[in-house]
Amino acid sequence: MKDVVFPQIDRLMADLDGLAGLVDSSRPGWSRVAMTEVDTHSRYWVADRMRAEGLEVRVDGIGNVIGTLRGRGNHRKAIVVGSHTDTVDGGGRYDGIVGVVGALEVVRMIRESGIVLEHDLRVVDFYNEEANRFELSCLGSRAMAGALTSKHLATQDDHGRTLGATLEAAGWDPQLAGTRWADDEVLGFLELHIEQGPILERQGLPLGVVTSICGISRFRAMFTGQRDHAGTTPMTSRHDAGCAAAGVVLAVEEIATSAESAVGTVGSVTFTPEATSVVTESALLTAEFRSPDDAWFTLAREQIAEATAKHAEKRGLEHSVQWLPWERPTAMDDHVSSVISSSVGQLGHPAAHLYSGAGHDGVQMAKLGPVGMIFIPSAGGRSHCPEEFTDPAQIAVGVHALAQSVVNLDQESTR
Numbered sequence: 001m002k003d004v005v006f007p008q009i010d011r012l013m014a015d016l017d018g019l020a021g022l023v024d025s026s027r028p029g030w031s032r033v034a035m036t037e038v039d040t041h042s043r044y045w046v047a048d049r050m051r052a053e054g055l056e057v058r059v060d061g062i063g064n065v066i067g068t069l070r071g072r073g074n075h076r077k078a079i080v081v082g083s084h085t086d087t088v089d090g091g092g093r094y095d096g097i098v099g100v101v102g103a104l105e106v107v108r109m110i111r112e113s114g115i116v117l118e119h120d121l122r123v124v125d126f127y128n129e130e131a132n133r134f135e136l137s138c139l140g141s142r143a144m145a146g147a148l149t150s151k152h153l154a155t156q157d158d159h160g161r162t163l164g165a166t167l168e169a170a171g172w173d174p175q176l177a178g179t180r181w182a183d184d185e186v187l188g189f190l191e192l193h194i195e196q197g198p199i200l201e202r203q204g205l206p207l208g209v210v211t212s213i214c215g216i217s218r219f220r221a222m223f224t225g226q227r228d229h230a231g232t233t234p235m236t237s238r239h240d241a242g243c244a245a246a247g248v249v250l251a252v253e254e255i256a257t258s259a260e261s262a263v264g265t266v267g268s269v270t271f272t273p274e275a276t277s278v279v280t281e282s283a284l285l286t287a288e289f290r291s292p293d294d295a296w297f298t299l300a301r302e303q304i305a306e307a308t309a310k311h312a313e314k315r316g317l318e319h320s321v322q323w324l325p326w327e328r329p330t331a332m333d334d335h336v337s338s339v340i341s342s343s344v345g346q347l348g349h350p351a352a353h354l355y356s357g358a359g360h361d362g363v364q365m366a367k368l369g370p371v372g373m374i375f376i377p378s379a380g381g382r383s384h385c386p387e388e389f390t391d392p393a394q395i396a397v398g399v400h401a402l403a404q405s406v407v408n409l410d411q412e413s414t415r
């Protein structure tokens with residue numbers, strides 16, 4: 001397989017800095033939150049950069065920016081690379097954008113290597129990857145995969161405004177015109193992303209080949225007991241909903257800790273009334289589990305059911321557990337991952353094989369075709385915060401691996 005030239009770090013960092021300059025300066029860190037003016041502005045900035053590299057550019061109904069480098073083979077299937085440029089509020093300057101500016105550099109590197117791809121290469125800046133105020137993430141890729149439904153668009157925020165109306169106000173089309181891709185146009189989707197965790201740094205490895213993206217399952221547990229005087233009601237006569245919720249907080253920690261690869265987080269606990277002089281009448285708890293192991297979630301749900309029943313019965317409480325619609329784990333495609341692994345090897349780099357605890361557009365793109373991901377180290381494992389950092393030299397190694405993987409996938413698919 002033909003070697004691709006090494007990326008030019010200055011050029012790569014100039015794009016990264018250009019985009020990192022387009023942020024909401026009234027917010028901490030690098031904030032480019034979807035559906036804001038600065039996000040829209042940055043999307044057209046990316047479109048301009050794509051045009052400057054000679055790509056055919058279109059911005060679809062929901063704001064995905066797609067630049068195409070035509071292949072010579074006139075194949076229906078395209079190789080797709082990209083990531084997202086939106087951030088969480090107060091986020092960092094590497095999450096997402098590394099995969100977008102890296103993909104632009106890949107276009108230049110392929111050209112400079114004297115390689116003409118057989119397949120079209122589509123560079124995508126996906127719209128709104130981060131969870132938005134409608135508690136929905138990956139809007140752009142979801143719409144591409146035909147999985148953004150009218151029910152999603154009718155979801156309301158705290159002010160009663162729908163997602164559809166909010167998209168329209170941001171300049172996008174809630175009818176999602178031209179966003180849906182056909183089921184047979186993706187040869188492979190490859191995303192370069194920062195790890196957002198500490199594993200590569202701890203192992204001293206420059207690259208990670210992602211094996212799967214964790215599933216996420218969230219629930220609400222509700223306990224209802226009895227409001228009583230906190231001074232006069234003996235401990236043995238209480239129906240304290242707060243204590244039951246506290247038991248489930250610790251159960252979430254224990255269940256996740258005892259699994260081989262899982263995490264569990266309690267997001268909120270709300271007591272009613274919130275008064276130290278009153279025994280808590282009701283308590284609402286929200287929590288989530290993440291794991292790459294599909295079967296484990298069944299066990300976790302059983303254990304939560306047992307824990308809530310145990311803590312409720314002990315105190316004579318009514319209780320309920322409501323599991324929200326979940327994202328199942330998404331396995332990366334074996335073939336695309338093996339192309340990535342061999343490309344990394346061809347460039348002489350060692351790599352870890354690891355799963356992603358964070359969600360990515362690959363979950364949606366897997367509905368359209370084979371998906372693979374490449375991780376680069378995150379300093380201190382920090383992410384979704386202004387401290388997020390990856391050394392430029394490490395970014396360049398990741399971009400090199402991405403470019404070589406694209407070329408190898410293209411060449412081996414036409415032999």
Ligand SMILES: [Zn+2]
Nearest residue numbers: 095096129193
């Ligand atoms: Zn991201």
